[in-house]
Amino acid sequence: MIAGIEFGGTKTVAAMGHRNGGLIEEFRYPTTHPQGTLAVAIEWIRQRGIPEALGVAAFGPIILADHGDDYGGMLATPKPGWEGFSLSASLRAAFPGSRLVIETDVNAAALAESHSGAARGLADVAYITIGTGIGAGILSGGRLVHGALHPEVGHFKVPVFPGDDFAGVCSFHGNCLEGLASGPAIAARWGVEASALPPGHKAWEVQAWYLAHGVLALAAIVAPSRVVIGGGVSQADGLHQRVETIFRKLSGGYFPHAEGTDYIMPPALGQQAGICGALLVVAAN
Amino acid sequence: MIAGIEFGGTKTVAAMGHRNGGLIEEFRYPTTHPQGTLAVAIEWIRQRGIPEALGVAAFGPIILADHGDDYGGMLATPKPGWEGFSLSASLRAAFPGSRLVIETDVNAAALAESHSGAARGLADVAYITIGTGIGAGILSGGRLVHGALHPEVGHFKVPVFPGDDFAGVCSFHGNCLEGLASGPAIAARWGVEASALPPGHKAWEVQAWYLAHGVLALAAIVAPSRVVIGGGVSQADGLHQRVETIFRKLSGGYFPHAEGTDYIMPPALGQQAGICGALLVVAAN
Numbered sequence: 098m099i100a101g102i103e104f105g106g107t108k109t110v111a112a113m114g115h116r117n118g119g120l121i122e123e124f125r126y127p128t129t130h131p132q133g134t135l136a137v138a139i140e141w142i143r144q145r146g147i148p149e150a151l152g153v154a155a156f157g158p159i160i161l162a163d164h165g166d167d168y169g170g171m172l173a174t175p176k177p178g179w180e181g182f183s184l185s186a187s188l189r190a191a192f193p194g195s196r197l198v199i200e201t202d203v204n205a206a207a208l209a210e211s212h213s214g215a216a217r218g219l220a221d222v223a224y225i226t227i228g229t230g231i232g233a234g235i236l237s238g239g240r241l242v243h244g245a246l247h248p249e250v251g252h253f254k255v256p257v258f259p260g261d262d263f264a265g266v267c268s269f270h271g272n273c274l275e276g277l278a279s280g281p282a283i284a285a286r287w288g289v290e291a292s293a294l295p296p297g298h299k300a301w302e303v304q305a306w307y308l309a310h311g312v313l314a315l316a317a318i319v320a321p322s323r324v325v326i327g328g329g330v331s332q333a334d335g336l337h338q339r340v341e342t343i344f345r346k347l348s349g350g351y352f353p354h355a356e357g358t359d360y361i362m363p364p365a366l367g368q369q370a371g372i373c374g375a376l377l378v379v380a381a382n
Numbered sequence: 383m384i385a386g387i388e389f390g391g392t393k394t395v396a397a398m399g400h401r402n403g404g405l406i407e408e409f410r411y412p413t414t415h416p417q418g419t420l421a422v423a424i425e426w427i428r429q430r431g432i433p434e435a436l437g438v439a440a441f442g443p444i445i446l447a448d449h450g451d452d453y454g455g456m457l458a459t460p461k462p463g464w465e466g467f468s469l470s471a472s473l474r475a476a477f478p479g480s481r482l483v484i485e486t487d488v489n490a491a492a493l494a495e496s497h498s499g500a501a502r503g504l505a506d507v508a509y510i511t512i513g514t515g516i517g518a519g520i521l522s523g524g525r526l527v528h529g530a531l532h533p534e535v536g537h538f539k540v541p542v543f544p545g546d547d548f549a550g551v552c553s554f555h556g557n558c559l560e561g562l563a564s565g566p567a568i569a570a571r572w573g574v575e576a577s578a579l580p581p582g583h584k585a586w587e588v589q590a591w592y593l594a595h596g597v598l599a600l601a602a603i604v605a606p607s608r609v610v611i612g613g614g615v616s617q618a619d620g621l622h623q624r625v626e627t628i629f630r631k632l633s634g635g636y637f638p639h640a641e642g643t644d645y646i647m648p649p650a651l652g653q654q655a656g657i658c659g660a661l662l663v664v665a666a667n
Contacts, residue, residue, distance in 0.1 A: 237525075237529060238525070238527070244506050245605045252598075254540060255540070256540070257541065314603065317536070317537045318520070319520075319529050320532065321529065321530060349554040350554070351554040351555065354529070
């Protein structure tokens with residue numbers, strides 16, 4: 098039996114379960130300051146026994162490059178109190194005999210969707226989430242991509258939609274993909290939240306253009322067999338189909354691995370993806 | 383003792399050597415039609431004994447996703463006679479007891495540069511080559527990225543240089559990165575070969591812009607610790623420095639793994655990279 102913890106922007110989930118992602122019991126509560134949020138999860142797990150291993154899926158950016166002292170260290174984040182906080186320090190102190198594996202929330206979601214969701218059984222999967230930012234997790238040949246620092250993915254530049262002069266909202270890059278197509282970008286560009294824009298609004302044509310260019314870069318660089326697009330903004334009616342249509346034009350039939358009409362899909366696991374992924378990262382790392 | 387074969391666009395190299403990339407003896411000859419080119423390498427190796435394993439680094443695109451019958455199959459390529467040719471069929475028939483590992487030339491070069499070249503000791507490396515096309519090999523966490531099909535990397539879109547109305551030369555995508563910045567793109571745009579353009583020519587400002595956007599996408603998606611840029615076009619005086627300067631502006635200090643002034647480097651191994659890489663792919667796969 099192992100334990101898992103999902104740290105999300107608004108909620109945290111602690112669970113007992115199996116290495117195959119199977120849940121035995123879970124507990125959901127609001128994410129607050131880091132010490133308090135961790136203490137609740139640690140206490141809940143301890144009451145259920147000492148797990149052999151502990152898998153963590155966390156928002157970031159987070160240091161994962163080695164398993165040293167800075168493993169699980171939070172980098173610059175707008176969430177109050179979390180910047181500089183070390184997930185590994187508290188968890189190693191609480192469970193000194195348990196193997197600790199920390200992953201990004203997007204990598205955990207990519208793993209979960211590959212295990213039993215929209216990319217079931219596939220070894221090469223990209224999971225993109227579009228919400229307050231744009232991030233992606235990448236499974237390549239059955240292994241999660243970390244890179245020197247977990248790549249945030251959203252911060253590269255794509256061609257602007259013809260005639261678009263929106264400067265973008267990214268404080269580092271202005272009009273990078275995240276700066277042009279995240280939830281806050283949509284709200285700043287159109288003056289209303291994405292959820293308030295009707296399906297026929299031009300916003301969705303622009304949004305699909307940017308996401309299709311992002312998918313194209315993923316297809317060219319890491320060649321996933323399937324791209325799962327999730328996150329709040331992705332729930333707009335017909336968005337996946339729109340992205341696929343533009344992607345199909347852009348790709349020009351060049352990528353044999355991306356020709357299927359099921360290349361770009363919504364996630365299948367819903368709110369269980371994060372905590373299932375947290376359990377699955379133990380066996381995957 | 384193992385054997386290696388590098389299939390290049392103009393030359394082929396057969397070698398005997400070690401799993402650590404060390405060369406014992408090598409033989410270089412022109413690449414012609416596939417059967418003849420393979421026959422020479424097979425005969426040369428056979429005269430030296432049956433190798434335990436055979437590592438191959440080949441131009442592509444090439445099928446590497448599994449080790450089945452289509453392993454090492456050549457996809458659409460302009461090289462006469464090579465499209466549809468199977469590297470694995472002839473090599474398995476010639477050396478039935480030897481383990482066969484086939485890799486792309488760019489992945490082999492990334493591995494070689496990581497082993498003993500410009501990215502020595504690094505586990506996260508991108509190797510970009512700019513010649514008749516733009517391709518890249520990616521080492522991620524010490525493993526070579528294959529994806530569903532080896533990603534060609536050059537075929538995604540980046541923002542055009544301000545005022546640039548060149549349509550690009552890619553027959554699939556027009557102005558994808560390869561269509562805008564490969565050797566043929568430079569020749570078509572400026573009317574002379576890249577090698578004939580002096581260092582102060584505006585062509586290099588444009589070229590550096592496109593390459594910097596390509597590096598930015600790699601930094602965001604796979605987060606290499608170092609990006610090695612090789613290939614004929616990369617040999618222009620000062621090009622790496624120009625790319626780094628623009629990349630630095632684009633990245634805005636966002637990528638901690640890419641802040642060093644040695645982030646973008648020329649290759650260090652020269653013409654030995656390919657055949658050393660061919661030997662190294664055996665242990666890496």
